[in-house]
Amino acid sequence: MENNTVKKDNRKALPKFFLILLGAAVFGGVAGFAAGWLGHDSLSEVLTAAVTGWLTATAPWAMAVTSVVSLAAIVWLYRSAKKRCDSWDGEDELPMEQAEEKLSWGMMAASVQVVLDMFFFAAAVVADNMAALAGVAVFILSVALLTVSQQKLVDQVRRMNPEKQGSVYDVHFNKKWLASCDEAEQKQIGQAAYKAYHTVNVACPLLWLALVLLSYAFDFGLLMPAFTVCLLWLLLNVTYSLEAIRLSRRKAQ
Numbered sequence: 086m087e088n089n090t091v092k093k094d095n096r097k098a099l100p101k102f103f104l105i106l107l108g109a110a111v112f113g114g115v116a117g118f119a120a121g122w123l124g125h126d127s128l129s130e131v132l133t134a135a136v137t138g139w140l141t142a143t144a145p146w147a148m149a150v151t152s153v154v155s156l157a158a159i160v161w162l163y164r165s166a167k168k169r170c171d172s173w174d175g176e177d178e179l180p181m182e183q184a185e186e187k188l189s190w191g192m193m194a195a196s197v198q199v200v201l202d203m204f205f206f207a208a209a210v211v212a213d214n215m216a217a218l219a220g221v222a223v224f225i226l227s228v229a230l231l232t233v234s235q236q237k238l239v240d241q242v243r244r245m246n247p248e249k250q251g252s253v254y255d256v257h258f259n260k261k262w263l264a265s266c267d268e269a270e271q272k273q274i275g276q277a278a279y280k281a282y283h284t285v286n287v288a289c290p291l292l293w294l295a296l297v298l299l300s301y302a303f304d305f306g307l308l309m310p311a312f313t314v315c316l317l318w319l320l321l322n323v324t325y326s327l328e329a330i331r332l333s334r335r336k337a338q
Contacts, residue, residue, distance in 0.1 A: 099103035140218065141208055145219040145222055146207035148209065148227060151198060152223070152226075152227040158191070159231075163241060166188045169183055170185070170245055188241055188242055192236045199231055205220065206224040231252075239252070239253050282325055285317075289318035293311060
């Protein structure tokens with residue numbers, strides 16, 4: 086019975102799988118032809134030079150503007166959450182749930198801004214000396230302020246949940262924080278982590294394909310970008326698999 090079910094599921098999924106492969110092949114062929122055609126046209130060189138020049142020139146200012154916007158949003162979310170926490174009557178759980186959600190949005194904003202800072206920093210340091218110097222200064226200031234803001238957000242969560250442990254400045258913060266979460270929270274973290282794992286597993290091959298196609302149109306060199314994407318993809322899957330094996334062994338003991 087089980088074997089028949091396996092075969093039935095495979096027969097049901099196989100046509101859709103082949104249709105996806107066919108569609109991907111057609112798309113890849115058309116996109117590859119278009120990218121190759123663009124690569125033989127001077128437009129690709131002009132476009133590459135224009136984008137690179139604009140990005141290196143504006144990177145320090147883009148970093149500063151996005152940092153100000155992100156930090157303003159984080160401060161607003163923090164104060165809004167703190168206000169709800171301070172006015173809590175000790176009975177209605179809704180204000181506390183709203184406060185925790187706002188703090189979560191604040192943490193996400195801080196994490197996103199750190200990634201943006203790193204991108205703009207990489208673009209700024211290849212510019213002329215003054216732009217590079219400005220980029221370094223803005224980067225250091227932004228990351229420092231974001232770290233402090235993350236600490237404030239975490240401290241507020243700890244005030245709302247005294248059982249929580251860990252400091253943002255501690256290199257083992259994530260481990261201590263997870264250990265201090267209850268079973269329901271750990272389950273929620275696990276579900277969110279699996280969603281992220283699935284999303285990255287979908288995004289990495291698409292990004293790899295995009296890099297392959299764009300390498301025909303823009304002479305940026307394929308090896309290092311493709312290596313970086315594949316390395317992260319490999320790290321994700323190996324880490325997930327090793328942790329799953331470790332947890333299953335611990336469960337069996």
